[in-house]
Amino acid sequence: MSDSYLNFANSSFGARLADLVGLPKPLLLERYRPDQPVLDGTLLLGGGAASELLQPLAKLFAAMGVQSVAHRELPQWLSIANQHGLLSGRWGVQDKPGARVKALLFDATGMTDSSQSDALYGFFHETVRSVLPCGRVIVIGRPPEACSSPRKATVQRALEGLTRALGKELKRAITVNLVYCAEGAEDQLEATLRFLLSPRSTYVSAQVIRVGQSTQPGAPEINWAQPLAGKKVLVTGASRGIGAAIAEVMARDGAQLICLDVPQAQQGLDEIAARLGGRALAMDISAPEAPALLSEAALADGGWDVVVHNAGITRDKTIANMKAELWQSVVNVNLSTQERINDALVESGALMAGARIVCVSSISGIAGNLGQTNYAFSKAGVIGMVQSMAPLLAARGITINAVAPGFIETQMTAAIPFAIREAGRRMNSLGQGGLPVDVAETIAWLASPASAGLNGNVVRVCGQSLLGA
Amino acid sequence: MSDSYLNFANSSFGARLADLVGLPKPLLLERYRPDQPVLDGTLLLGGGAASELLQPLAKLFAAMGVQSVAHRELPQWLSIANQHGLLSGRWGVQDKPGARVKALLFDATGMTDSSQSDALYGFFHETVRSVLPCGRVIVIGRPPEACSSPRKATVQRALEGLTRALGKELKRAITVNLVYCAEGAEDQLEATLRFLLSPRSTYVSAQVIRVGQSTQPGAPEINWAQPLAGKKVLVTGASRGIGAAIAEVMARDGAQLICLDVPQAQQGLDEIAARLGGRALAMDISAPEAPALLSEAALADGGWDVVVHNAGITRDKTIANMKAELWQSVVNVNLSTQERINDALVESGALMAGARIVCVSSISGIAGNLGQTNYAFSKAGVIGMVQSMAPLLAARGITINAVAPGFIETQMTAAIPFAIREAGRRMNSLGQGGLPVDVAETIAWLASPASAGLNGNVVRVCGQSLLGA
Numbered sequence: 001m002s003d004s005y006l007n008f009a010n011s012s013f014g015a016r017l018a019d020l021v022g023l024p025k026p027l028l029l030e031r032y033r034p035d036q037p038v039l040d041g042t043l044l045l046g047g048g049a050a051s052e053l054l055q056p057l058a059k060l061f062a063a064m065g066v067q068s069v070a071h072r073e074l075p076q077w078l079s080i081a082n083q084h085g086l087l088s089g090r091w092g093v094q095d096k097p098g099a100r101v102k103a104l105l106f107d108a109t110g111m112t113d114s115s116q117s118d119a120l121y122g123f124f125h126e127t128v129r130s131v132l133p134c135g136r137v138i139v140i141g142r143p144p145e146a147c148s149s150p151r152k153a154t155v156q157r158a159l160e161g162l163t164r165a166l167g168k169e170l171k172r173a174i175t176v177n178l179v180y181c182a183e184g185a186e187d188q189l190e191a192t193l194r195f196l197l198s199p200r201s202t203y204v205s206a207q208v209i210r211v212g213q214s215t216q217p218g219a220p221e222i223n224w225a226q227p228l229a230g231k232k233v234l235v236t237g238a239s240r241g242i243g244a245a246i247a248e249v250m251a252r253d254g255a256q257l258i259c260l261d262v263p264q265a266q267q268g269l270d271e272i273a274a275r276l277g278g279r280a281l282a283m284d285i286s287a288p289e290a291p292a293l294l295s296e297a298a299l300a301d302g303g304w305d306v307v308v309h310n311a312g313i314t315r316d317k318t319i320a321n322m323k324a325e326l327w328q329s330v331v332n333v334n335l336s337t338q339e340r341i342n343d344a345l346v347e348s349g350a351l352m353a354g355a356r357i358v359c360v361s362s363i364s365g366i367a368g369n370l371g372q373t374n375y376a377f378s379k380a381g382v383i384g385m386v387q388s389m390a391p392l393l394a395a396r397g398i399t400i401n402a403v404a405p406g407f408i409e410t411q412m413t414a415a416i417p418f419a420i421r422e423a424g425r426r427m428n429s430l431g432q433g434g435l436p437v438d439v440a441e442t443i444a445w446l447a448s449p450a451s452a453g454l455n456g457n458v459v460r461v462c463g464q465s466l467l468g469a
Numbered sequence: 470m471s472d473s474y475l476n477f478a479n480s481s482f483g484a485r486l487a488d489l490v491g492l493p494k495p496l497l498l499e500r501y502r503p504d505q506p507v508l509d510g511t512l513l514l515g516g517g518a519a520s521e522l523l524q525p526l527a528k529l530f531a532a533m534g535v536q537s538v539a540h541r542e543l544p545q546w547l548s549i550a551n552q553h554g555l556l557s558g559r560w561g562v563q564d565k566p567g568a569r570v571k572a573l574l575f576d577a578t579g580m581t582d583s584s585q586s587d588a589l590y591g592f593f594h595e596t597v598r599s600v601l602p603c604g605r606v607i608v609i610g611r612p613p614e615a616c617s618s619p620r621k622a623t624v625q626r627a628l629e630g631l632t633r634a635l636g637k638e639l640k641r642a643i644t645v646n647l648v649y650c651a652e653g654a655e656d657q658l659e660a661t662l663r664f665l666l667s668p669r670s671t672y673v674s675a676q677v678i679r680v681g682q683s684t685q686p687g688a689p690e691i692n693w694a695q696p697l698a699g700k701k702v703l704v705t706g707a708s709r710g711i712g713a714a715i716a717e718v719m720a721r722d723g724a725q726l727i728c729l730d731v732p733q734a735q736q737g738l739d740e741i742a743a744r745l746g747g748r749a750l751a752m753d754i755s756a757p758e759a760p761a762l763l764s765e766a767a768l769a770d771g772g773w774d775v776v777v778h779n780a781g782i783t784r785d786k787t788i789a790n791m792k793a794e795l796w797q798s799v800v801n802v803n804l805s806t807q808e809r810i811n812d813a814l815v816e817s818g819a820l821m822a823g824a825r826i827v828c829v830s831s832i833s834g835i836a837g838n839l840g841q842t843n844y845a846f847s848k849a850g851v852i853g854m855v856q857s858m859a860p861l862l863a864a865r866g867i868t869i870n871a872v873a874p875g876f877i878e879t880q881m882t883a884a885i886p887f888a889i890r891e892a893g894r895r896m897n898s899l900g901q902g903g904l905p906v907d908v909a910e911t912i913a914w915l916a917s918p919a920s921a922g923l924n925g926n927v928v929r930v931c932g933q934s935l936l937g938a
Contacts, residue, residue, distance in 0.1 A: 122793070125789065153854075158847065161845035164845060165844075168839040169839050324590065328590075332584075374590070378627065387622070468938045
């Protein structure tokens with residue numbers, strides 16, 4: 001369950017040996033600690049003359065305590081930053097690069113034609129070498145599907161290719177992500193920028209995240225230190241692995257937990273619930289009566305705020321060798337059960353206004369996998385469920401999103417034969433597997449009351465795995 | 470430019486040696502010859518009780534001369550086939566599989582809930598071992614985004630995970646593709662089924678193809694032997710490589726070619742134009758005056774029917790080491806030029822009613838690639854162009870689609886260092902690179918007058934490369 005090579009390569013002897021014989025040297029990833037600032041270092045901002053987000057970004061940087069410097073093509077930033085009471089300055093002098101920075105952010109919202117792409121090149125050409133290890137690169141654009149002209153939609157869509165190529169190029173555990181911010185959704189960016197800039201997103205790279213207008217009326221007051229304070233949060237499959245990590249992160253963020261798992265896992269479940277001050281709920285969620293029982297439990301609690309559908313099983317066999325029961329149980333537990341529970345909770349009114357549903361899909365549901373027709377079917381279905389329910393739930397002030405983990409270090413992946421495990425671990429831009437906490441942090445971001453602008457997203461937690469569709 | 474290991478592994482000595490030492494044995498792919506039937510063997514049909522396409526499929530099989538047998542769960546097929554004058558029969562007796570077949574087709578359009586997925590499992594569990602080498606597997610569903618209920622959208626979306634997993638599982642050069650046929654678009658399926666069933670699609674696997682209602686009024690008479698007979702077809706970058714293969718396939722399908730390339734390639738261009746009975750047009754399409762010149766040329770011809778934007782360049786460097794000129798030329802040639810030419814041709818009325826625009830994107834534009842920020846940006850932009858222009862062009866009876874090649878054996882890939890080339894070649898479900906003709910066949914399908922229901926598609930020609938997003 002641990003990547004011993006990663007630790008070895010980061011030891012003083014191991015690093016010298018790896019250099020000597022030319023082995024890869026994946027970096028130890030930074031991970032979130034409560035005493036940290038959002039961004040541990042300076043952010044270098046870029047954009048063109050028509051960048052549309054400079055005012056909102058200045059406001060956000062002030063709120064997040066992010067220190068920024070401006071690329072030479074963005075001289076107007078200095079006065080805007082000043083207006084918001086921020087210290088700032090120009091990065092570099094003449095043609096010389098400035099000090100190294102922890103993050104790059106390029107505001108591409110003003111780009112309306114591919115012929116304007118020189119600004120993008122100029123910024124990244126001059127700055128990528130100056131990003132510190134475990135740094136963050138964020139490009140913000142406008143959702144192509146909502147652009148008023150094909151020319152604008154085209155250049156905005158082109159950003160996706162650039163960010164994915166940058167993700168493969170930058171190394172040193174630097175992540176690169178693309179945020180499509182809908183017009184009028186600028187006030188919804190904060191949760192996403194806090195997540196992407198901080199070590200919480202350490203294993204999230206090469207993702208495209210759509211931020212839309214709020215699904216809720218009003219602007220709730222957010223406690224960023226404990227965004228889930230007072231929130232009732234159901235986590236299924238909570239007794240171990242990724243589920244246990246989700247419960248821990250949710251508890252850290254203030255949640256009142258309902259930890260659910262099958263009766264066979266009662267002991268681990270009781271332990272984790274006790275440790276996190278939550279309630280244990282032993283139940284087979286795939287049973288026909290489960291959705292009604294859960295609705296009753298939620299209503300008895302006065303309604304739940306967050307539901308995390310983490311419970312899932314694998315029963316791998318090629319389809320020619322697969323018994324019917326293996327197909328049925330995987331599809332039932334991983335997909336049909338989630339559908340039934342969602343419908344029951346929504347119809348019974350057991351979800352609070354502003355509720356969040358977060359589902360767990362998989363890279364297998366995106367790329368397919370040998371021996372996993374059942375699992376890939378179920379996890380692709382989860383994506384379909386999220387995308388089809390999102391607009392309907394938005395009308396009720398509820399959001400639904402999914403994470404799709406890649407190679408995560410768990411008991412499940414520890415059981416994979418060595419050579420296949422090593423290949424899975426290393427075939428991504430960060431050169432290592434993720435940890436359960438990385439999936440949990442991503443879910444916590446989507447579950448936050450501040451994430452009312454995130455709906456229908458599927459975010460991979462895979463370190464930019466090479467595998468895909 | 471040739472894969473010598475593929476030929477070796479398919480020789481009698483090479484095959485024995487590969488067996489002995491455990492080397493992979495990619496199969497020689499079947500490729501189209503004009504004297505072949507659409508499907509060289511029998512098709513085994515599956516589906517559930519509510520399958521919606523049985524009548525249209527029977528009509529199509531009659532038109533295509535496809536011989537079918539029915540899975541035991543689809544007994545109603547026999548009488549439907551009979552109504553259309555088709556011989557058919559039940560596949561297998563009792564629990565015993567029937568004779569081996571060349572294709573599997575599962576009609577999943579009737580599935581409205583994930584709890585009905587047993588029919589899917591039952592069909593593929595019993596039949597996948599009976600598919601002949603270089604066989605075809607097609608699943609037909611309904612586009613999730615147009616489904617009336619989340620439950621239906623979910624199970625239809627789940628098909629994507631299943632087909633991608635099957636593609637990785639089946640081996641023996643069998644391709645697996647998913648077709649989402651919109652309601653009311655059943656009369657538009659023929660071009661796509663002819664393509665997917667035949668060896669023309671030999672390197673197309675794990676793709677999702679959306680067939681919509683016709684973008685043209687009326688039903689044109691199609692000459693399937695020469696679908697492009699009398700059509701004026703522009704192919705850019707036609708002097709060599711993939712462009713030359715496109716020109717050849719287009720000419721075989723009856724096209725009157727306008728072969729375009731840069732003046733420096735005049736000699737190769739003249740040769741290919743002369744050989745194929747077409748016209749050579751030497752021009753730098755990235756020059757500012759090119760769009761107007763092309764519009765004039767098209768109008769002088771009485772309008773063009775097909776434009777294939779194949780011309781493209783690579784100038785690989787990491788962005789930190791990339792000169793501005795390398796960024797600009799790649800984005801200009803690969804993307805901005807296509808935008809300008811499309812706009813000029815459309816606005817000047819130089820495209821005929823029912824015209825087809827086919828663009829060449831790349832797997833790099835989908836997955837990103839180290840050293841190709843410029844190329845990935847431009848090729849992702851091509852996808853944006855196709856998706857954003859499709860609805861606008863449909864209103865004029867014009868379609869726009871793209872192909873995204875994976876590893877194709879060309880002079881360009883022959884120049885890649887051996888180890889990287891071998892990895893690129895083998896990292897796909899067919900265990901080999903594709904040939905230029907495979908890209909050309911895919912473009913010819915999208916360019917056909919019979920493809921009025923295909924608009925806004927991006928189809929990878931990559932043998933289900935493992936790489937993706």
